[in-house]
Amino acid sequence: MLKQLQSQVLSNRQISADFFELSMRWDKTAGIALPGQFLTIRVSQDSVPLLRRPFAFAGFDEPEQTASIIYQKRGRGTEILCGKQAGESLDVIGPLGNHFPVNDGQGESVAAAGGIGLGPILFLVNYLRERDVPVTFIFGCRNSSYIPDNTAFKTASPNICTDDGSVGFKGNTISYLEQNIKINDKSVLYGCGPEAMLKGLSGFADSVGAASFVSVEQVMACGVGACMGCVVKTASGYARSCKEGPVFSAKDIVWE
Amino acid sequence: MGMSVDLSVKIGSKTLPNPVGVASGTFGYGSEYEELLDLSCAGAIFTKAVTLEPRVGNDIPRIIETPSGMLNSIGLANAGVKKFVSEKMPYLKKLPCAIVANVAGATEPEYIQVVKELEEADGLWGYEINVSCPNVKEGGLAFGTDPGQVERLTSTLRKLTSRPLIIKxxxxxxxxxxxxxxAQSGGADAVSLINTLVGMVIDVKKKKPVLAAKTGGLSGPAVRPVGVALTYRVSRAVSIPVIGMGGISNADDALQYMLAGASAIQIGTTNFIDPRAPYTVLEGIREYCVGNDIDTVDRLRGIIS
Structure with a gap:
């Protein structure tokens, strides 16, 4: 049940070179969030920055009534968000968008995150494992300084790839998949990260007829399906990443 | 206190329950916001533009934030008039607010056909004729910049409907x-303004405009003083009601428009940021009237000479 909430910040801390994890109180009247769904935050009452900022859920604890996001400091909006202290109130709208479909357990599940695509994939990995669906988790980033230092990540048994080889596999997540992961037509792949990575993931899945689902990132204005600003090109025309997405079957997306 | 304020606004042969509307293109077809706002507080919902045929809209990227504003180049993406009537009107007509269809077209016959088909639909309060979209190649802005075409189109549509006809x-x-x-000479019941201002943002690293369509329409708080000034000028040039919009984010902003001469206002970009704004703006207008001993909102527009 989509709601606008005043959510209390529980913690907000830096977890890598420029990643932050923010945890907040979640009012149960807004219902539950599923992996892939997102929320929007009005980071300031000022007109700069103007628009609400979308963030995928990185975790959701129904009994504890908490939700978390992982975000990257990369502009005025996220800079302001970095300054939010525990106890402060956040103007939040959510849960928004669709979610990753859960693998029925027939075949192998593989979930890959590139950079700040980590949040929704981490949530998905934990969600699947809580439901006894085994999943291989892959995380790729530039170098060791981007590897998150938070419990949810460290306990999720990540297979780490770095572009410079400073930790784990040297290369990106797609090279890792190609060299280390055997999939078949019953496998289900999940991904969130840069567009080139999602396109690569889609191709890797297609090569054996496996299903693949990706969460796309687009600039959004309304976040609720009204403005038609955040569309992505799909085989059946433009689709709103905030409403029909942000999760799409990768083969439906028309890649640039 | 306890003083009651008459919030109603007369336009043509009909009356809006209050002066606060939500602007076309910023509120979808109402249902998108039903969980975030009690829609019954809105005086009017101006729908996403309706065209004769479905339109996929412009290439992406379509939006970019600017200082205190945003540029959009959506390109009138909509499912066409038939689907509007069959899929959107059943929900909209149950709402207590006035439903105003925003009508757009590339040619005069297209506007005519859309209005004819909408005349068959129950529950529509009136029309806002979009002769000012900056984001489509033909029609839209090409109509709205030529007084001869505006007058002719208005008088043609006037003959098709007795519902309020508002020219945007x-x-x-x-x-x-x-x-x-x-527009007034053509028989319009009101004019609404301003549509967005044409703008461009260039990505200097990529050495090209950010928006695929190169230019887009600027909206948000940045444009408010422009909208207030033009509302002031237009309300003194015509005798029909003026519906003001552009960068309204709170009751004070709305009151600026009404004091400038607007009979009613529309909230646009702010719906994206603060979906409760139609409610808080209306309450703010009411409080202002009470505090200033104004018993009817219609008196606001006559205060500044």
């Missing part, structure tokens, strides 16, 4: 009052 004006002209008077 562009600020992208040398003298907006000429276009407003043309």
């Amino acid at each position: 004006l562009t600020p992208n002209v040398t003298d907006i009052t000429v276009i407003a008077r043309a």
Whole structure:
């Protein structure tokens, strides 16, 4: 049940070179969030920055009534968000968008995150494992300084790839998949990260007829399906990443 | 206190329950916001533009944030008039607010056909004729910058309907009052303004415009003083009601428009940021009237000479 909430910040801390994890109180009247769904935050009452900022859920604890996001400091909006202290109130709208479909357990599940695509994939990995669906988790980033230092990540048994080889596999997540992961037509792949990575993931899945689902990132204005600003090109025309997405079957997306 | 304020606004042969509307293109077809706002507080919902045929809209990227504003180049993406009537009207007509269909077209016959088909639909309160979209190649802005075409189109549509006919004006002209008077001469019941201002943002790293369509329409708090000034000028140039919009984020902003001469206002970009704004703006207008001993909102527009 989509709601606008005043959510209390529980913690907000830096977890890598420029990643932050923010945890907040979640009012149960807004219902539950599923992996892939997102929320929007009005980071300031000022007109700069103007628009609400979308963030995928990185975790959701129904009994504890908490939700978390992982975000990257990369502009005025996220800079302001970095300054939010525990106890402060956040103007939040959510849960928004669709979610990753859960693998029925027939075949192998593989979930890959590139950079700040980590949040929704981490949530998905934990969600699947809580439901006894085994999943291989892959995380790729530039170098060791981007590897998150938070419990949810460290306990999720990540297979780490770095572009410079400073930790784990040297290369990106797609090279890792190609060299280390055997999939078949019953496998289900999940991904969130840069567009080139999602396109690569889609191709890797297609090569054996496996299903693949990706969460796309687009600039959004309304976040609720009204403005038609955040569309992505799909085989059946433009689709709103905030409403029909942000999760799409990768083969439906028309890649640039 | 306890003083009651008459919030109603007369336009043509009909009355809006209050002066606060939500602007076309910023509120979808209402249902998108039903969980975030009690829709019954809105005086009017101006729908996403309706065209004769479905339109996929412009290439992406379509939006970019600017200082205190945003540029959009959506390109009138919509499912066409038939689907509007069959899929959107059943929900909209149950709402207590006035439903105003925003009508757009590339040619005069297209506007005519859309209005004819909408005349068959129950529950529509009136029409806002979009002759000012900056984001489509033909039609739209091409109509809205030519007073002769505005007058002819208005008088043609006037013959098709007794519902209120509102002409939405562009600020992208040398003298907006000429276009407003043309709409009035053609038989419009009101004019609404301003549509967005044409703008461009260039990505200097990529050395190209950010928006795929190169230019887009600027909206948000940045444009408010422009909208207030043009509302002031137009409301003195015509005798029909003026519906003001552009960068309204709170009751004070709305009151600026009403004091400038607007009979009613629309909230646009702010719906994206603060979906409860229609409610808080209406309550703020009411409180202002009570605090200033004004028993009817219609008196606001006559205060500044």
